[in-house]
Amino acid sequence: MRVLVTGGSGLIGRHAVAALVEQGLEVHLVTRQSGASSSLLQGATAHAVDLFDGAAVDRLLDQLRPSHLMHLAWDTTHGFFWQSPNNLDWLAASMRLTRSFVKAGGQRIVGAGTCAEYDWTDPALRTGDCMELGTPLRPHLLYGVAKKSCFETLESYARSADIEFAWGRVFLLYDPLENAKRLVFSLFEAIGAGRRASCTDGRQIRDFMPASEVGRAFASILTSPVNGSINIGSGEPQAIAELAMHIGRLFGRPDLVGLGDLPSRPDDPPRLVPDVRRLFEEVGYRPAITQSLALQAYAQAMA
C-alpha cells in the first residue's frame, strides 16, 4: 500500500501524513516547494510538483504508481476562499489528478469535502437534529458548490471506473498554526495577552475538532473499506460560548471572554453539527486526545 497525499503540508494534511506513517505505510506527499517541512512529515517522501501542471502530475503518478490517493489540497485562504475564482482551478486540478491516478493503476481515493456542501437553511438545523448524510446538499457559496461538484463527479466516476472513493466532510477545526483571524486563535491571542476577547453571545452549537484529530480521521478513512461521504466531527457538539469559556479558564481569566460584545450574524445557523455515526461506527475512528488536552497543547504551542 503506497499512499500519495496532496495538501500534505497543510493544517490537516501534516497530521494525516503523521498518522499514516505511524501505521507503517509508505507515504508520499506533493508539496508546492521542496523546502516545506515539519516534524510531522518525517518518514514521508516529499515531491515538489505543481498540481496545476497536468504533465508534471502525470509524470509523478506514473513514476510512483500509488495504490491510494488522499487528496486534501485546495485553496483555503482565510476570508477569501468562499468566493475565490481559484475554486474553479482546484476543481479542474482535482479532475486531472484523479485521471492521472487511475491511469497509473490507483485503487482508492479519499477526498476532502466540507460542511459548506450542506444546506445551512435546512429546518433540521433549527430543530436540533444533526447534519445527516441525507441532509440536502445545497451550498450557497462557490467553495461549497465546487466541492460538491468535485464530490458528485468523482463519486459517479468511481462507480463507472470501479475504483473506491470516500469523501470526508470537514466541519470546524482549530490548530495553533491556523490563520490568526480564526475564532480559536483570536481567543487564545487576546486572553493570553490579558485582553478582552469580544464574541457574539456564543449560543451557536458547533462541533470543533483539533486539526490533529481531523488528520487522524482522514487516515482512518483511507485505510478503511468505507466508501461514500463521511462527516468528520468529534461527536461532541458544544455552544461556542462553552469553548470560549474553556479557553478563558485555561488562563484563569474567564472574565476576559466578552460574550455578547458583538451582534450575532443573521445568516449564522444556530446549529452546525455533523452526524458522525459513519465515522465512529463504520470507519472505526476513535479520538486520541480529549478537547481539554488539545486546548492545553494549543496554549503551549502559542506560548
Place this chain on the structure above:
Amino acid sequence: MRVLVTGGSGLIGRHAVAALVEQGLEVHLVTRQSGASSSLLQGATAHAVDLFDGAAVDRLLDQLRPSHLMHLAWDTTHGFFWQSPNNLDWLAASMRLTRSFVKAGGQRIVGAGTCAEYDWTDPALRTGDCMELGTPLRPHLLYGVAKKSCFETLESYARSADIEFAWGRVFLLYDPLENAKRLVFSLFEAIGAGRRASCTDGRQIRDFMPASEVGRAFASILTSPVNGSINIGSGEPQAIAELAMHIGRLFGRPDLVGLGDLPSRPDDPPRLVPDVRRLFEEVGYRPAITQSLALQAYAQAMA
C-alpha cells in the same frame, strides 16, 4: 461584440456559428485541427487550439479578448460518452477556459447542458408534465453528473464574479452528419435502402429538434439577456412512432417501419419532454423551419 465558440465545428456548433455570422457578429472558433471546415463556418475565424492545453487557451483568449463565449465542446462520442472518463477532462477544461475568458475581460458565457442532468425517474415524467426548470437535477450517469457539476459551479462563479451566464439544456436532435447508429440516421438509412427498420413500439414521447435549430437556439440565447438554465426543444413533443412513420412516408414506404420489432428498454422513460417556455417567451427563439422541411432536407443530404 466578439464571440468565441468552442465545439464550433460540431453538430450543433456549426449551425450556431452560421446563425451568429448571419447576425453580423464577429465570430471566432476553436478547432482541434486547422483543417476542419464546413460551408457553415464561412465568415468565422478558426483557431487551432487544444482546449486541454491551458497555456494555449490562455494565449488565445488574451489575444482575442472576446466579450462572449459559447462553450459547446465536450466528448459526445456515440455509445461511449455516457460513462467516459473523458467527462472529467471536459469538466476540468471548462473550468480553465472560463477562468481564461474572464481574466481576458469576457462578460457573457453560454454553455451546453443536457436533459441527462434531470432526474429521469421523476414522477412528472409519467404523468404527462414537462421537464420544467424545477424538475430535480439528479443525473444517473457520469455525463449528466459532470455537466451538472459544470453548470452549478459556473452559475455560482458567475454570480460571485458578476458576469452573465446561461446554460442551454439540449434534449434530442438529429442531423444528417450524426453518428450512423443514432435513431433518425438509422431510420433514413434502412428505409432509404428499402430495408425494414426495426423499432420498439415507439410510444415514448420525445422532443426531437434538427441540429440546425438547436444551433439557432444557442445563438438566440447568446444574444439575449437571459441568464440561468434554459431547456432547448421544439415545443412539439411526439411519439417516436410518429417520427418514424413520418420518415417512412417520406420514402412512400411506411410499411418498412417495424414498430414493435424490438422490446422496450425498461429504463427508457415514457416521456422526456422539455418545458420550453423560457426559450420561446424569454429568449424569443422562433424556429426557422418545420420538422417536415427538416426531414426533407435530411433525406436530400443523405441522397
